[in-house]
Amino acid sequence: MTVRIVIIGGAIMGSFAAWSLLQAGFSGNITVVEKDPTYRFCSTALSAAGIRTQFGTPVNIAMSLYGVDFFRRVGQVFGTSADIAYREKGYLILGGPATVPARRAAVDMQRAQGADNIALTPEEIAVRFPYLALEDVGIGTFGATGEGWFDAWSLLSLVRSAAKAQGVVYLTGEATGFDLTGGRISRVWVGDQWLDCDTCILAAGAASGALMAQLEQPLPVSPRKRTVFSFRAPLKADNFPMLFDTSGIWIRPEGNGFIGGVQPPENCDPDATGDFEPHHDLMEDVFWPALATRIPAMEELRLERSWAGHYEVNALDHNGVIGFHDEIANLVICTGFSGHGVMHAPAAGRGVAELVTEGRYTSLDLTPLGYHRIRSGTPLPECMVY
Numbered sequence: 001m002t003v004r005i006v007i008i009g010g011a012i013m014g015s016f017a018a019w020s021l022l023q024a025g026f027s028g029n030i031t032v033v034e035k036d037p038t039y040r041f042c043s044t045a046l047s048a049a050g051i052r053t054q055f056g057t058p059v060n061i062a063m064s065l066y067g068v069d070f071f072r073r074v075g076q077v078f079g080t081s082a083d084i085a086y087r088e089k090g091y092l093i094l095g096g097p098a099t100v101p102a103r104r105a106a107v108d109m110q111r112a113q114g115a116d117n118i119a120l121t122p123e124e125i126a127v128r129f130p131y132l133a134l135e136d137v138g139i140g141t142f143g144a145t146g147e148g149w150f151d152a153w154s155l156l157s158l159v160r161s162a163a164k165a166q167g168v169v170y171l172t173g174e175a176t177g178f179d180l181t182g183g184r185i186s187r188v189w190v191g192d193q194w195l196d197c198d199t200c201i202l203a204a205g206a207a208s209g210a211l212m213a214q215l216e217q218p219l220p221v222s223p224r225k226r227t228v229f230s231f232r233a234p235l236k237a238d239n240f241p242m243l244f245d246t247s248g249i250w251i252r253p254e255g256n257g258f259i260g261g262v263q264p265p266e267n268c269d270p271d272a273t274g275d276f277e278p279h280h281d282l283m284e285d286v287f288w289p290a291l292a293t294r295i296p297a298m299e300e301l302r303l304e305r306s307w308a309g310h311y312e313v314n315a316l317d318h319n320g321v322i323g324f325h326d327e328i329a330n331l332v333i334c335t336g337f338s339g340h341g342v343m344h345a346p347a348a349g350r351g352v353a354e355l356v357t358e359g360r361y362t363s364l365d366l367t368p369l370g371y372h373r374i375r376s377g378t379p380l381p382e383c384m385v386y
Contacts, residue, residue, distance in 0.1 A: 002198040002330075002356060003028035006188050008175045008211065009203035010034025012044040012156050012342055013334050016349025017201055019163040024353040028198075032163070033190050035174035039156070041276055043205050044342055046309025048228060048259060049152035050242050050252070051343035052091045053115035053143055056106060056383035057319065059368045060340065061113040063347035066364060068146045070346040074155075078162055084155045088148040089253075092129065092241040093384075094294075097138030106384075107141050116145040131235060131297055136246065149242060149252055152342050171195075175204070178215055184330045199356055201332045206312040208335035210273075215328065218374055219321070221336040223310035225264075225272035227279040229287060232257040233301040244386055247290035257304065262287050263386075278306040311339045317379030320344065322351055323370035332356065333371055338385060 005021065007014045010032040018030050039045045051071065053064045070077070071086045095103050107119045120140040125132060128142075164170060177189035178200075187194040202208055206223035213219075237253035244250045251260035263269070264279055283303060292299035314321060314336035325331040334352050337344060351366040361367065368380055 002026075004197050005030045005199045005201065005356070006195050006197040007032045007201040007203055008188065009205055009207075009335075010037070010160070010170055011039060011042040011203075011205060012152065012159075012345040013205065013337075013348060014201070014203035015156060015160045015163055016345045017203055017334060017352040018168045018349075019159045019166075020349035020353035021356060022163065022166045022168070023350075024357045026353070026357055030163075030168045031195060031197075032168060032170045033173055033175050033188070033195070034170055035172070037170065037172050039153075041309075043310050043312060044152050044156050046228070046307060047152050047342050048149070048250070048252070048261070049155075049342055050091070050147075050149045052147045052242070052340075053110060053113075054091055054093055054106075054117055054141055054147070054384055055110070055340075057368075057380060058109070058113050059364075059366060060319070060344070060382060061110055061115055062364050063344040063366075065114055065146065066347040066350075067343050067345075071150060074158070078158045082158055084150045084158070086148065086150040088145060090143040090145075090241040091141075091147045091244065092125070093141050093244040094125075094137050094246050095139045095141070096136060096246055100139045103139045103141055115143070117141060117143050117147075129239065129241070131295055133294055133296060142241070147242070155342070155345075175211065176214075180215065180328065183328060185328060197330075199330045199332060201334060201352060201356075203334045205335060205341070206273075206310045208312065208333070215331075217325070217327070219333070219336070220315040220374070221312055221321070222315070223272045224269055224313045225275055225279065225308050226261060226311050226339070227282060227306055227308045228259050228261045229283055229303060229306045230254065230257060230259050231301045231303045233295075233298040235295065235297045243294075245290060245294050247286075247294070249287050249290045249294075250386060251291065251295075260287060260291065262290070272310055276308045276310075278308040280306065312336055312341065313338050316374060316377070318382045318385045319380050320348065320369050321371055321374060322348055322366050323372075324355060325371055326375055338382075
């Protein structure tokens with residue numbers, strides 16, 4: 001019987017798991033272990049905080065649709081004053097002429113799963129977004145509803161406060177060891193003390209792979225650095241979506257300006273443990289030239305600041321890992337979301353709560369994201385990774 005739960009990681013995944021357990025009726029003790037209560041370097045606080053239904057994997061679409069509904073109802077869930085600045089302005093993902101058949105087929109699949117996505121011709125894109133240069137574009141896919149962005153810090157603050165108000169204990173410290181007895185984790189070493197547990201939930205984000213290595217278990221999750229540039233440009237943001245360009249750059253409105261970024265080349269994307277120095281060279285060498293080509297009005301911009309956060313990249317297939325471990329009976333994993341964790345946290349938290357309290361998924365079936373594919377090395381590929 002589970003009466004003591006230790007959750008490793010107190011950011012968005014760990015906090016949603018804790019809060020969702022309470023919503024599911026769990027009445028035992030929940031301790032959330034978080035090494036940095038300021039969340040200064042956590043992926044949640046440093047993310048671009050978007051939500052989209054344009055995925056290539058049906059389970060990801062289902063999780064996003066749940067998240068969209070949750071974000072729309074956040075005032076009902078956490079109180080009328082609750083606000084995460086959720087804006088449904090859509091994702092516009094551009095593709096070249098050669099991608100048209102595959103992209104149209106993807107939209108058909110997404111719509112069959114319940115997403116409100118549409119495919120646009122270059123002429124239709126030009127009508128909606130006249131500031132874009134489209135000479136090399138063959139298609140744009142767009143979330144007519146159910147896609148946008150929000151304030152991830154506000155969301156984390158709301159769910160964390162709600163969990164604490166209902167008795168969840170947030171313990172400042174770093175989990176650095178486990179007592180594994182009879183195929184179960186009986187204790188977690190935090191700071192200078194052991195925490196007894198009946199169930200351990202691993203939601204440590206980019207640090208999860210290193211923690212699993214201590215248990216001599218595979219989990220190909222490690223931190224990869226992603227830089228965000230915040231800037232002003234002579235273009236109004238009233239009619240601006242979350243834009244993903246054929247060049248690989250992304251951009252969206254933020255406050256009175258814009259934020260954007262681009263992934264570094266694969267050969268310049270090592271394990272970034274402890275490294276939060278922005279990729280300053282990407283602005284001048286990659287991001288700005290591509291931005292000015294796609295949006296000529298943004299050739300003149302003023303960089304205000306930049307920061308770097310970590311993606312918890314699952315190197316197997318860029319998809320999250322959720323579910324019970326196959327050998328350690330009381331270990332539940334919830335990590336490795338590779339950049340789309342914040343949007344999927346409500347669904348992931350609910351899934352974890354169902355597993356712990358019911359022993360199975362009773363709403364969304366998240367079985368495809370289970371640990372079994374890590375063990376067998378069988379990927380569930382997500383083709384739409386940004």
